[in-house]
Structures are given as C-alpha cells and as structure tokens.
Amino acid sequence: MLGRALLRRCPRCGEGGLFRRWFSMVESCPRCGLRFEREEGAFLGSLSLNYAVTGLALIALLVVWMVVWYPDLDARVATIGALAVLAVVPAVFYPFSKTLWAAIDLLLHRMDPQDAGTAWGGDPRD
Numbered sequence: 001m002l003g004r005a006l007l008r009r010c011p012r013c014g015e016g017g018l019f020r021r022w023f024s025m026v027e028s029c030p031r032c033g034l035r036f037e038r039e040e041g042a043f044l045g046s047l048s049l050n051y052a053v054t055g056l057a058l059i060a061l062l063v064v065w066m067v068v069w070y071p072d073l074d075a076r077v078a079t080i081g082a083l084a085v086l087a088v089v090p091a092v093f094y095p096f097s098k099t100l101w102a103a104i105d106l107l108l109h110r111m112d113p114q115d116a117g118t119a120w121g122g123d124p125r126d
Contacts (some may be wrong), residue, residue: 001103002084006097011103018099022091025098036102046101053097054089063095 001011009016028035037043061081065073084112 001107002100005099005103006096008099011099011106014071019095025095034106036098038105042101042105043098045105046097049101049104050090050093050097053093054086055090058082058085090102 004014005011007016010017010018010029010032012034013029013032015029015068017026018036019025027034027037062078065078065081
C-alpha cells in the first residue's frame, strides 16, 4: 500500500489518475471507490506528514551546511537556502503526502462494514 501511495496511486487498488492537477485530488478512487477523506479533518494527517518531511529536509540541509562550511557559513546564504526549502519541499511533496496518508489511514483503520456505503460506493446495508 505504501509503495503504491508513493507512486501517487490508490493505496487499495493501485489505480492512477487521482489528481486533476498537482494540488487537486479527486474525492474517491475512480476504480475501487475508496474515499480519501472519509471524515472531516482527515486532511490533517497528510498536512502533518508534509510538515514532518519539510522539517526533516530543512534539518538535513542545515546539518550538511554545518559539516561542509563550518565555521565559515554565510548567514545570508543559509537563510535563502532555508527559505527555498521551506517553499519548495511542501509544494513538491503535497500529492505524495495525500496518497501516503490515505495508505496509512487505510492500514490503521481497516474498512468496517458500515464504511461500505461511504468508502466503496455501495449500499452499507448490503
């Protein structure tokens, strides 16, 4: 599931085409009907995941700079580089965080029979 999610595919069935544009994801998988935000606030997991990856990228950049250029690190270069990381990484990782969080959510909360109507497109009474 996680591998399919890292390829921006449905974590359940592997279907692609989940994004209309880079920042616009479909509500459910066109093949299996899996809803990606099954409840209100479900996007907070992907938001947290995106923040974590951005933070790790920033820390890695700063550690590399400290190792390579210590003690002659130019503060202006470090600030501009850090701001670039803080602007680029969340934008680039956004769709991956959405599909990755959908996979994590599916792993943590397997579908219950009452989810059938909302997550699979079928009647929950079936």
